[in-house]
Amino acid sequence: MPGQHALLGASSSKQWxxxxxxxxxxxxxxNESSVYAEEGTFAHEVCEYKVRKYLHERVKRPQSEEYYTEEIDQITDVYAEFVIGIIEEMKRNGCEPLVLVEERVDYSHIAPSGFGTADMLIIGKDENGKGLLHVCDFKTGQGVFVDCDHNSQMMLYALGGLAAYGFIYDIETVRMTIIQPRLDNISTFECSREELEAWGESIKPLAKLAYEGKGEQVPGDWCRFCRAKPVCRACAEEALSLAREEFLDLDAGALTDENNHATSDDDKAIPVFKQPGLIPMTELAEILPTLNRISSWIEAVFAYISSEAINHAVPVPGYKVVEGRSKRIFSDTKAVVDTAIQNGYTDLYKQQLISLTEFEKMMGKKRFNELLGDYVVKPPGKLSLVPEDDPRPPVDLENKPDREFSVLSEE
Ligand code: SF4
Structure with a gap:
């Protein structure tokens, strides 16, 4: 159902x-939307349209001035050609496949109240004439390569597909494919129906714990999209202890106790670095994965604290919200150009219109103010969270509308 999300969603299954x-x-x-998510939704609609059109269904082409590009057309073509290829192959294998586009699947027999929407379920026969369920998923992301091998999202969709349609064609094999054209990634994983169902059984206890909110908080790369990340204690402890382990010689015992926590006596101790001197590239390369984990946690915390302080006026001890410097801009560039030309200034373009400062330099301050002063405005500066001893006055947040913020800074 559009707009509804299961608590135990398939796409977040790696997390739970x-x-x-x-x-x-x-x-x-x-669950805030982003331009990436909106673009992804539009691209999925285009995929759906292309497949339904091939199936001779009456469909309207999705429109979006914002997100429609030639590139979207190309990546959705990759998806549509792939799934149409599967359908055609099944027909060659001697069956008329059942094709389900954007199909809601229910896997609540595995994870309580679990459901989701599979981009594509195709049920037919494989090259040996045996029953086959093929699940396809389109991904627009280009940040992380998504592998289909034992991918829990795909396996949950497949279990939902089996539960609803497993009786058709006596499915023996389940094939799953992720199509991620922006990374040239078409990744397929295949297993038997028994293997898939055994996996489903094996995760039932974890799914029950997840539904009840029980168990241990375990940080890992699945924290990336967790909305609790900025305030997750396990994640904070992991990031700080990774940093300590990576850079400090814990054996020297100067800074931490046996749990890697700073001890009260040692709070002000000088850290003992593993090896003094400069770090060679080989060693830097080794710590890159750790740095990524630490920096992604730091970014999440900065963004969360700044947003809470600026957008919701939540007090942050030792910090205050101030208005950043703002740049003067022209309120009406056409009027500026017309006025300048009428007064004999013609050298107004380099590759584009020269900047306000360049106008001022060219005309001199006095003449600039006389001719163009009325077109100069100073929009409010960006709000940012800074330490309390910053000389700028705090902003009265009660009387400010929501504003774009910059992250916590020590400027
Ligand atoms: S951020 Fe915390 S709660 Fe979220 S997945 Fe990671 S460890 Fe679990």
């Missing part, structure tokens, strides 16, 4: 299978 309390811990945090 590894860190069972994560689904419940995120409940209080809004």
């Amino acid at each position: 299978l590894h860190c069972t309390p994560s689904a419940r811990l995120q409940e209080g945090f809004p």
